[in-house]
Amino acid sequence: MRKNAEHLLASYVDALRPIIYINHFDFKVIDDLILKIGQGVNIVEYNNALGIVDFETKSPLMERSLEKFLINIMDEGYEKQTFIVLKDVHNFLEDPKVIALLKRICEDNLYRENYNATIFIVSSKLTIPCELENYITVFDVPLPTHKEIVELVINFTKSLDIQVEEEVLNVTIHSDSSM
Numbered sequence: 001m002r003k004n005a006e007h008l009l010a011s012y013v014d015a016l017r018p019i020i021y022i023n024h025f026d027f028k029v030i031d032d033l034i035l036k037i038g039q040g041v042n043i044v045e046y047n048n049a050l051g052i053v054d055f056e057t058k059s060p061l062m063e064r065s066l067e068k069f070l071i072n073i074m075d076e077g078y079e080k081q082t083f084i085v086l087k088d089v090h091n092f093l094e095d096p097k098v099i100a101l102l103k104r105i106c107e108d109n110l111y112r113e114n115y116n117a118t119i120f121i122v123s124s125k126l127t128i129p130c131e132l133e134n135y136i137t138v139f140d141v142p143l144p145t146h147k148e149i150v151e152l153v154i155n156f157t158k159s160l161d162i163q164v165e166e167e168v169l170n171v172t173i174h175s176d177s178s179m
């Protein structure tokens with residue numbers, strides 16, 4: 001899953017998809033993906049509960065409304081390639097001002113030279129306003145491959161110092177994949 005997801009997500013960013021909507025419940029998994037493809041990129045995060053947070057440490061930096069955050073961040077894409085990560089903001093996607101600001105960032109990304117900002121909306125609820133439909137690409141996190149499942153199980157058993165016979169491991173994994 002990781003390599004496939006990384007490759008696909010990176011291809012969306014390279015294709016200048018202005019908003020990538022990731023409908024997923026595990027924010028840690030998504031943060032890891034964004035970090036992998038965003039090495040050397042300015043990553044800023046807005047969290048519905050805390051406002052502006054440090055992307056890596058998740059420490060709150062400043063309480064602020066989403067609207068004010070977008071106003072302050074929209075010109076960041078001129079300085080350096082920027083990822084704008086918005087978490088659990090689905091309820092704000094009905095606000096005309098938020099929609100207009102997101103649209104402005106999208107249009108700058110698509111039509112202004114030397115501007116590069118990609119918006120990631122990460123939420124367990126999928127909400128796409130009609131005004132932003134043409135700018136949003138929904139990213140479905142691919143399921144892990146058989147090999148990745150085996151690696152996860154092996155790493156898990158090692159971390160708990162549990163010995164699992166290879167026979168049992170193969171039977172368990174193969175019986176699950178036939179469902």
